[in-house]
Amino acid sequence: MMNWYYAEKGSQVGPISDDEFQSLVKKRTITPNTLVWNSTMKDWQKYGDVVKGGTSDAARLSSEATESSKNMTCVECGNTFPKDDMIQYGDSWVCARCKPVFVQKLKEGVNLPVAMEYAGFWIRFGAKIIDGIIISVINEMIEFAAGFVWISASNPSRTGISFLLQVAVTAAYTTFLLGRYGATIGKMACKLKVVTPEGEPISYLRAFARHFAEWLSALILFIGYIMAAFDEQKRSLHDRICDTRVVRK
Ligand SMILES: [Zn+2]
Known part of the structure; x- marks a missing residue:
């Protein structure tokens, strides 16, 4: 359940539920010019701008979230890069700069006694x-x-x-x-x-x-x-x- 806040006569009112918020919209307590905010929004906005949909902070935030899922953290240097600039190895992502080091480690890893059980x-x-x-x-x-x-x-x-x-x-x-x-x-x-x-x-x-x-x-x-x-x-x-x-x- 999302909590809303709105500004009335210069002071902040809330939290109120979605339902309460909608009923206040119907009663015209909240108008397109009322400043409103909920936890998915970055800043207070006029309610009119929020209902315009695509331009709302909520929408922008969710598109940012999608964007960040396209970025992965390099297992070598720990920096974040777009997936397109990285190579994937199993569950690991490696940036272009770290790739040679990573590949070298993999090569050495082949010689490591990972899969072999040495007899005593x-x-x-x-x-x-x-x-x-x-x-x-x-x-x-x-x-x-x-x-x-x-x-x-x-x-x-x-x-x-x-x-x-x-x-x-x-x-x-x-x-x-x-x-x-x-x-x-x-x-x-x-x-x-x-x-x-x-x-x-x-x-x-x-x-x-x-x-x-x-x-x-x-x-x-x-x-x-x-x-x-x-x-x-x-x-x-x-x-x-x-x-x-x-x-x-
Ligand atoms: Zn890296």
Whole structure:
């Protein structure tokens, strides 16, 4: 309900309701020359000017409101601009001047760990144990097939070949599965995946390099692995060297 005020003999009368106002108009207490005001008006006006419609303050105010809805606030600088001079990104509006900065931020944002859930130390440790068991079973099978069981375990040549075999099997197993599926069987079982910082699959070459970078992580008393527990993107040393991330699928 709108409240009206009107001027009578130099003093202000009101507030009165719309209905009362209209009845005073009928009684000619309020004439086209009476100064009137309501909360939608900027200034007091002659009633005659108000009823002319389009020129009334109320009408002008409402058109101003429409105008201001065409202006948006730039999310970068906080200034207001007409929509036509701005670009929209989702719910955000950016002015022409701030656009380069904003676009740059967006680009950087793509590399931010927004959508990826990095896998922590313990789940990766679990995956490693599974892989370790599988790799040792494969090794045993190859050694058995090669007739190693018939050679004395203390024979140095057996030990050397066995070691090389282990290295080769582990490298082949890891490189193939990471390059092909982004995960070893242990990682698949733990729903983990090795990806690029952008979340893309890694190449065979990167998988191969990463495997040998793991050697380094192991050689320094496994500190390279433990680093994952203290990194905000849960990167191990070999993840850092090869620029990879381990994420939950
Ligand atoms: Zn701006």
